Every structure is written in C-alpha cells, then in structure tokens.
Amino acid sequence: MEKITPYKPKHKVRIVTAASLFDGHDAAINIMRRIIQATGVEVIHLGHDRSVEEVVNTAIQEDANAIALTSYQGGHNEYFKYMYDLLKEQGADHIKIFGGGGGVILPEEIKDLMDYGITRIYSPDDGREMGLQGMINDLVKQSDFAIGQSLNGEDKLLSDKNPKAIARVISAAENFPEVAKDTLKTIHKKNKNSITPVLGITGTGGAGKSSLVDELVRRFLIDFPEKTIGIVSVDPSKRKTGGALLGDRIRMNAINNPRVYMRSLATRQSNLALSKYVNEAVEVLKAAEFDLIILETSGIGQSDTEILEHSDISLYVMTPEFGAATQLEKIDMLDFADLVAINKFDKRGAKDALRDVKKQYMRNHQLWDTPQEDLPVFGTIASQFNDPGMNTLYKAIMGKIDEKTKADLKSSFEISREMSEKIFVIPPARTRYLSEIAENNRAYDKHVQEQVEVAQKLYGINKTIETVSGVQP
Known part of the structure; x- marks a missing residue:
C-alpha cells in the first residue's frame, strides 16, 4: 500500500478525543489520537466512557477546533446529535464533530448524522479507501482554522467566569499575541491588587501529578462549597512533529464541575517544562477571580525550577524510586519546594525513601532543630480513595497558602495522623x-x-x- 504523507497544519490545531459513554472499547480512539498527534495536532485526550456534557465542556474550556470520537455502544444517533445540539446551545457550533464506530454505525445512519450537522462519520469503507493516515489528514485539514485571531470584549466577561471568554483570551494570547496585547494589558492592570494564590505543582514524569491534582481539587470542593478553582496544566510538545498529548484530563474525575475551569497547554518548546504563555494563562484566571489557581508542569529533570517564577506556593511530586540517596542532592526543587509529596507510597522501600527525603530536605533548608515528623514531606497514594497521606498533604497545602498569602482560604478539613498505607480488597x-x-x-x-x-x-x-x-x- 502506498505510504500517505501526513498533512501539515497551517495553524495550531487542538482536538478533543474520547470514546463515548458506556463504551469501554478505546482501542480505536487510541490508535486514531496517536496518528492525530503525529500529524502535528495538540490532542486533549479524555479516555473512554465519557458523557456528551463532559466532552462539550472540555471542548469549550480548551477552545478546541474539533472533537473526534469513537462510538461502538449502539447509541451513536442520540449521542452525536445531542453533542451537536449542546455545542449549538452553548454558542460553540464552530467546533467540528468527527466520529467513527466501525460496522456499528450503518451507512444510512452515517448519512442521517451528517445531514444533521455532524462534520464527518468515517465508515469501514472510508478506512479501506483512504487508509488511517488518509482519514486523519481529512479530519485535520477540515479542523485547520485559526482560533483567537480576534477578540470582541471577552475581557469584560472574565469576572463572570464565562468559560468561552476565558478560553478565547488564553487562545489569543497563545496564538496571536499582537491581537491579545491590549486585552492582556487591561488584565495585568486589573490584577495588580489580586490576592489569588497560585499553587505550582511540578515533578518527574509519571510521578502521578495529575492524579494528585484531581485529589486536591476533590478535597477543595468539599472543603469550600462556595469557592472556585482554576487549573492550568502543561504537557510537552513533540519536537519532531509539533504535536502534543495533553492527557491530564484522563486521570481527573473531579473537574467536571461548574466551580472548576481547566486549560491544558502544550509547551510548544521541547526543552522547557512550561509554555512561554503560561504566565498569561494564569493572569487570565486571576482576572476571572478564581479563588485558587493550580499550575501543573510537564515532567521535569533534576535541575528544573521554572515553576517558582509563576507560583506563590510550590509542591514537588516524586516517587520512592529515585535511586541512591545521593541522587536527592542533585534535585534542585528540594532547595525551593514549600512541600514535597512522595507519591505511589505503596511501592517497595517507600518508608526508607520518606526518611531519606526528609533528611535531604532538612539539610537543604537548614532545619536542624525541626523534628522529622514536622518536615513538609508527605507520603501519598493519590490513586487510593480518601488516602490519609493525601488528606494530610491537602491540609498542609491549605495551611501554607494561609501562611504565605492573604487569600481567604482557611481550611476546616479534618484529618487523622495516619500514614498512607495501601488498603487491599x-x-x-x-x-x-x-x-x-x-x-x-x-x-x-x-x-x-x-x-x-x-x-x-x-x-x-x-x-x-x-x-x-x-x-x-
């Protein structure tokens, strides 16, 4: 078969991918989103079993060009039509919808859905005729249009926490800095007296930062029933293709809440843990008057401390598997982090790791007179429900925010003094x-x-x- 050359997008294209509700079959969407990413697209992946509301909310918050879905559960007619209607209702009908479901979606149903307004439903015949790359080229080509090239008073809607307005200002700042310049100037002026705290979370790739953020958000929403939270999450761009997998939402289940706004950014620079537009994104969320902002970086190396320039409180997340204790002496963030979380505390050697990290933290911060149990180093299992270590970490973070900022975030969250321990069924x-x-x-x-x-x-x-x-x- 003749090799098809990937289409090269002219604009920065962002596509939300997912498998539909009640559909545990995500093999197809995983293949497709990998090819979409390799075609130079920033892919916001949600995983499988996602409702229409979740997908639409994500597409609006992320200011996506398109949504690409697989549906093998038989309810595709209702699912795709409801998605189209909901996007139209939210004033986001510029977002294109693509789908596929193998032989589950019949030819007459494909015609009916496309007549209804769905951009394209790909059939098995399309796959045979166009090939996988050919289908993705068609999808990306139809989604290749500019986002954020003009602003129409969105800055006036920020304080209402309008997700479309927030998303569009961030997109303009990222894609068209000249267009956003005056709006950003107004925002910076407004934020001079802002007291919204920024919690910066950084750490090695695979340490479980996204799961940990999700658990912090869950506790925050319970602790403060009236407060709101904004999240900026950064993932690395691929140097070779320019594509990126913005996959933090896969692990986040607490964020589909009207009091939470999340925006994923690609670094668009291969050697940094943060996007150069991350500061503008944080400023936009401050202008939207969120009560707390969480900034999560992509996985970092031993010497990265970029997060400190953008945050009031910093949390370093690592795992017990850091190697020899001497490796800790090379980690720059242990000099600066306000708190340290040793996640995946159910791993072998976790208690030894906790002891070693506490000793290194004590040396780095010259805390010779501080008892070991009072050092801000915590063992956590973010993947475990109501983990005692996560509860203790959350309480410590809120205490540190209260201590270092003027934010009205005095926590009433109650914790026990237990250590994280894996609970086995x-x-x-x-x-x-x-x-x-x-x-x-x-x-x-x-x-x-x-x-x-x-x-x-x-x-x-x-x-x-x-x-x-x-x-x-």
Whole structure:
C-alpha cells in the first residue's frame, strides 16, 4: 500500500478525543489520537466512557477546533446529535464533530448524522479507501482554522467566569499575541491588587501529578462549597512533529464541575517544562477571580525550577524510586519546594525513601532543630480513595497558602495522623487465593487418579492370587 504523507497544519490545531459513554472499547480512539498527534495536532485526550456534557465542556474550556470520537455502544444517533445540539446551545457550533464506530454505525445512519450537522462519520469503507493516515489528514485539514485571531470584549466577561471568554483570551494570547496585547494589558492592570494564590505543582514524569491534582481539587470542593478553582496544566510538545498529548484530563474525575475551569497547554518548546504563555494563562484566571489557581508542569529533570517564577506556593511530586540517596542532592526543587509529596507510597522501600527525603530536605533548608515528623514531606497514594497521606498533604497545602498569602482560604478539613498505607480488597498474602483453590482441586484430582490406579493394580493382584490358590474369600 502506498505510504500517505501526513498533512501539515497551517495553524495550531487542538482536538478533543474520547470514546463515548458506556463504551469501554478505546482501542480505536487510541490508535486514531496517536496518528492525530503525529500529524502535528495538540490532542486533549479524555479516555473512554465519557458523557456528551463532559466532552462539550472540555471542548469549550480548551477552545478546541474539533472533537473526534469513537462510538461502538449502539447509541451513536442520540449521542452525536445531542453533542451537536449542546455545542449549538452553548454558542460553540464552530467546533467540528468527527466520529467513527466501525460496522456499528450503518451507512444510512452515517448519512442521517451528517445531514444533521455532524462534520464527518468515517465508515469501514472510508478506512479501506483512504487508509488511517488518509482519514486523519481529512479530519485535520477540515479542523485547520485559526482560533483567537480576534477578540470582541471577552475581557469584560472574565469576572463572570464565562468559560468561552476565558478560553478565547488564553487562545489569543497563545496564538496571536499582537491581537491579545491590549486585552492582556487591561488584565495585568486589573490584577495588580489580586490576592489569588497560585499553587505550582511540578515533578518527574509519571510521578502521578495529575492524579494528585484531581485529589486536591476533590478535597477543595468539599472543603469550600462556595469557592472556585482554576487549573492550568502543561504537557510537552513533540519536537519532531509539533504535536502534543495533553492527557491530564484522563486521570481527573473531579473537574467536571461548574466551580472548576481547566486549560491544558502544550509547551510548544521541547526543552522547557512550561509554555512561554503560561504566565498569561494564569493572569487570565486571576482576572476571572478564581479563588485558587493550580499550575501543573510537564515532567521535569533534576535541575528544573521554572515553576517558582509563576507560583506563590510550590509542591514537588516524586516517587520512592529515585535511586541512591545521593541522587536527592542533585534535585534542585528540594532547595525551593514549600512541600514535597512522595507519591505511589505503596511501592517497595517507600518508608526508607520518606526518611531519606526528609533528611535531604532538612539539610537543604537548614532545619536542624525541626523534628522529622514536622518536615513538609508527605507520603501519598493519590490513586487510593480518601488516602490519609493525601488528606494530610491537602491540609498542609491549605495551611501554607494561609501562611504565605492573604487569600481567604482557611481550611476546616479534618484529618487523622495516619500514614498512607495501601488498603487491599484482598490481603497480599491471599492475592492468589483463587489460584490456590484451583491448584488444591487439581492436586486432589491428581491424588484420586493415582489412588484409583493403585487400587486397580491391587485388585488385579488379589484376583491373580485367588485364581492360583483356588481359595475364595
């Protein structure tokens, strides 16, 4: 088959990808979003089992050019039509909708959906005729239009926390700095007296920053029923293609809430942990008068401390698997971080890691007289519900915000003094209990078969003796 050259977008294209509600089949969308990303697109991936409301809210907050979905659950007619109607209702009908569902979506249904307003539903015949890259080229080409090239008084809607206005000002700042210059000047002037605190979260790739942010957001919403929170999350751009996987939303389940706004940014520079427009995004959220802003970086190396320039309080997230204790001496953020979280605390050697990190933090900050238990280093398991370590970390963060800023965020969240410990549905000693039962049954069957064979041989010998001796029992 002839190799198809990927289409090169003329603008910075952002596409939201997901698998539809009740659809656990995400193999297809994973293949598609990887090709979309390799075609130079910034992909905001939501994962599978996502409702229309979640997808539409994400597309508006992220100011996306398009939505690309797979639907294999049979409810595609209602799902796609409701999505089109909801986008229209929210005044975001410029966002294009693409979909596919293999042979589940019939040709007459494809025609009906496209007549309704869905941009394109790809069929198995399209796949055979165009190839995967050909379909993605068509999708990206139709989505390749400018976002943020003009502003029409969106800055006046920021204080209402209008997600469309917030998203459009950030897009203008990112894509058309000259267009956004006057608006940003107004925003900077307004923010001179802003006391909105910025919590900067940074750490190594794969440390669980997104899961940890989700848990912090969940606790914040419970702790402050009237307060709002804005999140800026940064992921790296690929140097080769210019595409990016903005995948933090996959791990976040607490953010689909009217009191939460989230915007994902690509670095658009391969060697940095933050986008150069991150400061403008934070300023826009301050102008929108959110009560707390969380800024999460992409995974960083040992020497990166960029987050400090943009945050009032900094949290460094790591795992117990940092290697030898001497490696801690190379981590620059341990000199500056207000708090440190050792996430994935259920890993082997976690308690030793906690001790070593506390010692290094004490040395770096010259806290010789501070008891070890009072050092701001916490073991957490962000993937575990109501984790005691996460509760303690959240309380410490809110205490530090109260101490270092003038924000009205005095927490009433109650915590226990427990340490993070993995809670097992099945105890580790019994994780193989079903296998043990099966093995025991097989061993019993084998033993019975062996005894049957022994009994048969003994019976044969007994009959031989009777025949030879002529003596009957």
